[in-house]
Amino acid sequence: MIKKLTLLVALSLPLGLIPEQAVSAELSQYTAGRVQRAHNLQQDEKLGEAIEMLEGLNPSRAYDKAYVQRMLGVFYWQQDNTAKAIANLTDAVNSGLLQDEQAWVTQRMLADILLSSEQFKQALPHYYALSKNIPENQKADELWLRIAQSHYQISEWQQTLSAINSYVKYAGKLDVQPLTIKLGAQLQLKQWKASLPTLESLIALEPNKLVWWQQTAGIQLRLGQSKSALDTLALARRQGVELTQQDLKTLAQLYAQRGIPERAAILYSQLDDADSDVELIVLQAQYWQIAKEWDKSIAVWHKAAALNNKYRWPLAQLLLQQGYYQKAIAELDKVKDKDHEADVALAKVRAYYKLDNLEKAIIFAKQADNIESTTASKSWIKYLSQKREMAS
Incomplete structure (x- = not known):
């Protein structure tokens, strides 16, 4: 995407598009004629011949040389020869001889090419130089977005946020791309609270994008705002976001x-x-x-x-609790876990007691006591024996 934008900038440069008589006051007559011919070749899609012609020039005047280098930089970029494009544009910019608006656009193109070539540190000085004097017909917000992108790519998070703030001054608002850059920098700086309004803005712009909801809930949980995290995920689900x-x-x-x-x-x-x-x-x-x-x-x-048979035990306990005694006994019979053997016997005691089957209740009470003698097993034996005696 950056490369396409850069190419648009390149094609907008008035290099070689100026009639010979318009530049003859600054270019030598010979150089102006060659520049015009190179432009015509480029227009006829003979880019290689245009480059060859310009490379063959060896202007003695410094301004002529800078002008030709700038034009070569554009043509090499159109030819996808990034290294030569950068080299020629760098020489043209560093000459300091291109003082008009073309000079600003040339340096902007160089910065954009460096950015698209992932030479972020090299691009930044050019962008900052450009930011000091932005022509009225140029978009200052785009320039500051490039600066933010460059700082972001080399992990300069605070500078990224500063550049985004400058971007806002010109753009007036943030759309998805600068908001995403801002969010990334905030998260790297662990600015959790500050990142929440950024995420709210992203959700407003892209309400169906799951990651914004996820990050919002995640940060809310990190901040101990579990109620807010619940509300965030619940709202996302209600709005049709597929969690x-x-x-x-x-x-x-x-x-x-x-x-x-x-x-x-x-x-x-x-x-x-x-x-x-x-x-x-x-x-x-x-x-x-x-x-x-x-x-x-x-x-x-x-x-x-x-x-899994181990869940017979909690099932049987709940059945017993709810008064489903026969069903509880059926499940207790299927419990095989030795760790619950005494507990199962006592549970059966209770079930049979509730079913008025004192004989079986006593049997399982004694069984429980044999497995593990406890206060509960002894109490059941004593109580059930007394009940049986009274009944007889």
Whole structure:
């Protein structure tokens, strides 16, 4: 893009386009004639011949030499010979003999070529020299944008921001490109708070671009503004921006932190692997459980248990809590985890007790006590034995 802009500048230069009589007052008659012939060849798309003619000149007058070097610089650039274009334009500019507006445009072209060739440090002195005296028919905002780009490319972040501020003075507002440069510099300088208004402006210009929403939420989280981060991601989603799977997970976590676990559960249920990734299924079950949506949580725990038997235990606990005793026993029978062996036996005690089956309740109370004698197992044995005696 920079190269195309530079070429437009080059083609706008009045080099060789001035009739011979108009330049004869400054150029020698011989040089003026050759310059005109070279221009005609260039116009006839005989660029190589035009360059050869100018290269054959060896003007004795310093001004003639500078003028020819400038013209060669333009022609070499049109020929995509960047090195020779830079060399000739540098000599022409450094001569100091081109004092009219053509001189300003020539130096601007040299700076632009250096920029497009990624010679940023070399371009900057030319741009700053140009900024001191900008002709009325030239765009000052474009010049300062080039300066900002050059500083950005060599990681001079504070100078980048200064150049963008100068750009605003002339442009009046920032569009996407300068805003992006400004944002990049702010992030490199860790100016987190200052970067948020920049991102707001980018979102206003490109509301469907995901990265602006992501960066806004990320910075808000960095600043401890979790509520704002939630609002940012939620708004992006409402406006039809397609969030990534990780963005949706982050949003779900933010809903949970904000005390809205049911929204977290719904978001997890809408992820791509929501029915096959056991970790995602467990999160859904847990958030439904936190939301006290017991039956929804049970249904999801069933899915998790079908994929991994270790989730039989939380499923059985919830079934027991909700009074589904027979279903709880069926799931407890399938728990194979040795770490929960005593707990499973005690859970069965409670289930059978609720089902008024004292005999089985006592059996599992003794079993639990044999596995690991605890205050709970002993209490159950004592209590159930008394109940049985009373009943008999």
